[in-house]
Amino acid sequence: xxxxxxxxxxxxxxGLIVHISGLLPSLSPAEQRVARLVVADPADAARRxxxxxxxxAETSEATVIRFCRSVGMDGYPQLRIRLAAEAARRVEPPDxxxxxxxxxxxxxxxxxxxxIAFNDARAVEETAEQLDPxxxxxxxxxxxxxxxxxxxxxxxxxxxxxxxxxxxxxxxRIAFYFPDVHTALTSAALLGRGDVAVxxxxxxxxxxxxxxLEQARARGATTVALTNFPxxxxxxxxxxxxxxxxxxxxxxxxxxxSRLAQLTVVDCLFVGVAxxxxxxxxxxxxxxxxxxxxxxxxxxxxxx
Amino acid sequence: xxxxxxxxxxxxxxGLIVHISGLLPSLSPAEQRVARLVVADPADAARRxxxxxxxxAETSEATVIRFCRSVGMDGYPQLRIRLAAEAARRVEPPDxxxxxxxxxxxxxxxxxxxxIAFNDARAVEETAEQLDPxxxxxxxxxxxxxxxxxxxxxxxxxxxxxxxxxxxxxxxRIAFYFPDVHTALTSAALLGRGDVAVxxxxxxxxxxxxxxLEQARARGATTVALTNFPxxxxxxxxxxxxxxxxxxxxxxxxxxxSRLAQLTVVDCLFVGVAxxxxxxxxxxxxxxxxxxxxxxxxxxxxxx
DNA sequence: CCACGGATGAAACTTACTTTCAGAGGGCGT
DNA sequence: ACGCCCTCTGAAAGTAAGTTTCATCCGTGG
Numbered sequence: 082x083x084x085x086x087x088x089x090x091x092x093x094x095x096g097l098i099v100h101i102s103g104l105l106p107s108l109s110p111a112e113q114r115v116a117r118l119v120v121a122d123p124a125d126a127a128r129r130x131x132x133x134x135x136x137x138a139e140t141s142e143a144t145v146i147r148f149c150r151s152v153g154m155d156g157y158p159q160l161r162i163r164l165a166a167e168a169a170r171r172v173e174p175p176d177x178x179x180x181x182x183x184x185x186x187x188x189x190x191x192x193x194x195x196x197i198a199f200n201d202a203r204a205v206e207e208t209a210e211q212l213d214p215x216x217x218x219x220x221x222x223x224x225x226x227x228x229x230x231x232x233x234x235x236x237x238x239x240x241x242x243x244x245x246x247x248x249x250x251x252x253x254r255i256a257f258y259f260p261d262v263h264t265a266l267t268s269a270a271l272l273g274r275g276d277v278a279v280x281x282x283x284x285x286x287x288x289x290x291x292x293x294l295e296q297a298r299a300r301g302a303t304t305v306a307l308t309n310f311p312x313x314x315x316x317x318x319x320x321x322x323x324x325x326x327x328x329x330x331x332x333x334x335x336x337x338x339s340r341l342a343q344l345t346v347v348d349c350l351f352v353g354v355a356x357x358x359x360x361x362x363x364x365x366x367x368x369x370x371x372x373x374x375x376x377x378x379x380x381x382x383x384x385x
Numbered sequence: 386x387x388x389x390x391x392x393x394x395x396x397x398x399x400g401l402i403v404h405i406s407g408l409l410p411s412l413s414p415a416e417q418r419v420a421r422l423v424v425a426d427p428a429d430a431a432r433r434x435x436x437x438x439x440x441x442a443e444t445s446e447a448t449v450i451r452f453c454r455s456v457g458m459d460g461y462p463q464l465r466i467r468l469a470a471e472a473a474r475r476v477e478p479p480d481x482x483x484x485x486x487x488x489x490x491x492x493x494x495x496x497x498x499x500x501i502a503f504n505d506a507r508a509v510e511e512t513a514e515q516l517d518p519x520x521x522x523x524x525x526x527x528x529x530x531x532x533x534x535x536x537x538x539x540x541x542x543x544x545x546x547x548x549x550x551x552x553x554x555x556x557x558r559i560a561f562y563f564p565d566v567h568t569a570l571t572s573a574a575l576l577g578r579g580d581v582a583v584x585x586x587x588x589x590x591x592x593x594x595x596x597x598l599e600q601a602r603a604r605g606a607t608t609v610a611l612t613n614f615p616x617x618x619x620x621x622x623x624x625x626x627x628x629x630x631x632x633x634x635x636x637x638x639x640x641x642x643s644r645l646a647q648l649t650v651v652d653c654l655f656v657g658v659a660x661x662x663x664x665x666x667x668x669x670x671x672x673x674x675x676x677x678x679x680x681x682x683x684x685x686x687x688x689x
Numbered sequence: 690c691c692a693c694g695g696a697t698g699a700a701a702c703t704t705a706c707t708t709t710c711a712g713a714g715g716g717c718g719t
Numbered sequence: 720a721c722g723c724c725c726t727c728t729g730a731a732a733g734t735a736a737g738t739t740t741c742a743t744c745c746g747t748g749g
Contacts, residue, residue: 109696127466131737141698146738157737158465158705162431165466166473190518190525193660194653198513201649202506209502214494221494237551240544244644247541337652340548341645345505348641349498356497413727435706445729450707461706462736 097167098123101152112148114138119160124168131157197337204338205345207326212346220277220321221353223303224249227277230256231302233265233293234281241307241343242281248351262289269293272302279305283325283339285313294318307346309339400515401471402427403630405456407515411616416452418442423464428472435461501641504632508642509649511630516650524581524625525657527607528553531581534560535606537569537597538585545611545647546585552655566593573597576606583609587629587643589617598622611650613643 098120105116115138119126126134135142146157154160224230230249234242239260246258259265272278278297280290285308295318298304306319309327316322325342402424409420419442423430430438439446450461458464528534534553538546543564550562563569576582582601584594589612599622602608610623613631620626629646 111697130735132735142737143698143739144696147696158434158462161462162465162469165469166431169470169473190521190653190657193656194513194516194518194521197652197656198509198649201645201652202509205502205506205509205645209498212498214498217494217498237548240548244541244544337648337655341505341509341648344641344645344648345502348501348505349494351641352497352501353494415728434704436704446706447708447729448727451727 097152097163104152108148108151109144111138111140111144112151114140115145115148116152119164123164127161127164127168200338201341204325204327204342208324208342208345209349211324211326212349213323216321216323217349217353220305220323221350221357223277223305223321224254224350224354225357226275227303228255228275229272230254230277230279231265231268231272231297232256232258232279232281233269233290234258235262235287235289237340238281238283238287238290238343241340241347242279244344245279245281245347245351248347249354252351252355254354262293265289265293266296269296269302270300272297272300274301276302277305278302279307280315280319281307281343282313282315283309283327283343285310285315287315291315291318307343309342400511400630401456401467403511403515403632406632407614407628407630408456408616410614412452412455415442415444415448416455418444419449419452420456423468427468431465431469431472504642505645508629508631508646512628512646512649513653515628515630516653517627520625520627521653521657524609524627525654525661527581527609527625528558528654528658529661531579531607532559533576533580534558534583535569535572535576535580535601536560536562536583536585537573537594538562539566539591539593541644542585542587542591542594542647545644545651546583548648549583549585549651549655552651553658556655556659558658566597569593569597570600573600573606574604576601576604578605580604580606581609582606583611584619584623585611585647586617586619587613587631587647589614589619591619595619595622611647613646 101116102120105113105120108116115134118134118138129137131142131145135145138145149155149157149160152160154163230246232242232246232249234240239258243258243260246256249256257268259268269278276297278294280294282290285306291314294304294306294315298318298320303321304319305321305323306315307323307325308315309325311322311324323346325339325346327339327342405420406424409417409424412420419438422438422442433441435446435449439449442449453459453461453464456464458467534550536546536550536553538544543562547562547564550560553560561572563572573582580601582598584598586594589610595618598608598610598619602622602624607625608623609625609627610619611627611629612619613629615626615628627650629643629650631643631646
């Protein structure tokens with residue numbers, strides 16, 4: 082019977098529900114009815130108004146307030162918020178997403194979205210984890226000091242290469258990308274000491290890219306490879322090897338996860354280079370942003 | 386005209402904060418002040434009373450209510466609860482990685498990598514969370530049944546557009562991408578009922594893309610917009626609006642996070658379309674893979 | 690049996706939330 | 720340029736929610 086109201090409930094950012102169940106026997110009957118409702122479905126309780134909850138517990142609002150105080154809350158709104166938070170936290174992670182696996186034949190869009198997003202996000206995170214900052218640093222240094230940067234890539238990796246080129250260009254670096262192998266070879270032949278050549282190939286076996294990188298290296302340029310497989314042939318012709326960490330789902334050989342991983346690496350390099358010369362970079366970025374301004378229309382608030 | 390597209394506000398069980406940031410530019414100034422407070426610290430906002438929040442945002446309670454309605458809530462209490470839930474669910478990043486924020490001036494490569502990867506992964510996850518499967522389904526249906534698909538995008542979004550085109554093409558769909566506005570317009574003019582036009586623009590304000598999409602729609606094609614801002618002008622010319630959820634770091638206006646988010650959406654659509662006709666798709670993929678085989682060298686693929 | 694004290698709900702009260710309304714300001718067509 | 724219209728905005732009125740007070744009820748111990 083010994084009843085001590087207002088149990089110090091200071092620290093439980095977490096187990097509010099647990100805390101309440103613990104206090105349950107020490108509560109008065111009417112308060113217990115409230116408590117049971119709350120414990121049974123916190124999320125639902127959070128949605129109710131105090132009057133509503135009181136009615137559901139077959140008691141008065143006053144008792145609900147007393148209950149709030151009994152479990153250490155200031156008042157009903159605070160309880161509500163805590164309950165909402167609590168309920169949100171105990172949401173189980175969505176159902177079985179096959180890591181790196183294939184999409185099941187009968188999958189609906191929701192499943193597909195969950196699976197893809199999961200794998201994509203994983204690829205990005207894991208790539209970042211295994212990326213060697215020291216090597217990145219060297220590459221950033223080289224690019225930052227380069228007279229000229231060539232970026233090579235074929236097929237899917239071509240997009241990434243092109244993207245990198247555009248980014249570098251945008252901050253005032255002299256960078257090139259060539260969709261065509263022959264042109265790329267020509268360009269590589271004109272590189273020299275102090276220049277940088279970046280070859281991107283997911284498999285690391287794309288002969289075109291390897292060939293071009295080889296040429297660049299022979300001319301004295303610093304060569305960088307970006308691939309998912311560190312011991313693939315492309316590594317043999319690169320001074321610095323950066324790796325992605327994508328486990329590709331067979332079905333989508335469009336290789337999106339790997340491309341996202343590549344883009345992340347490219348982005349890191351880009352920011353690294355940009356950070357080296359902040360002022361100059363900022364100016365360049367602003368100038369380029371301004372340049373496309375006339376091709377934008379007003380923000381357009383619709384909503385009748 | 387006035388076929389108003391469905392803004393996927395319905396499906397936000399998850400990314401309320403993200404949803405709000407997407408809507409931010411379409412809000413009125415006073416509401417934006419409120420929104421910014423909310424986005425900056427949801428947990429704190431949930432603790433405040435409406436009067437308190439209004440004061441903090443230097444506006445009136447009425448505006449806060451308007452804000453609640455603008456983002457799809459019934460009223461302030463509901464917003465509070467949702468915010469509390471949201472805040473509880475999000476695990477704070479261990480060290481000070483400024484979410485969506487800028488890279489600190491003195492940052493070393495390791496920090497840069499961590500920050501970028503975090504934001505990139507976040508963008509992918511949050512995009513998937515708020516993506517409406519029902520709308521995706523409609524888009525997939527349309528594309529699957531389309532006689533022809535045009536994909537439009539300018540600048541950074543151009544890469545994504547081009548990527549989507551390539552993917553569709555690879556599974557045997559008739560798809561086009563045009564780097565040039567005039568060519569794109571010409572193509573759009575030749576679309577008709579049953580065809581699909583996809584416009585990609587992060588800001589949703591790229592006039593070139595909007596114009597082309599408008600043209601396509603006028604010719605009877607089904608139009609799809611992919612943007613970060615659901616109430617931007619591009620939404621007005623689209624039958625279906627798909628949204629990404631990237632909070633862009635100012636420094637890297639290369640807009641990588643948003644591009645990753647876009648690629649994720651594109652990938653979902655791609656897999657969705659591919660899944661519709663599995664056998665045919667698989668055959669096409671294998672054929673295209675074989676075609677580039679001769680451009681691959683040696684063993685490469687270590688690790689199994 | 691009465692005095693006492695905790696438990697409880699009705700009602701008064703306060704605070705928070707919501708709606709209404711009119712003024713300010715900005716854009717657009719004439 | 721002018722005036723119209725439409726949107727944004729906060730003040731104030733109005734409503735609903737939350738909180739306090741207090742009288743009552745009921746069981747308990749003197």
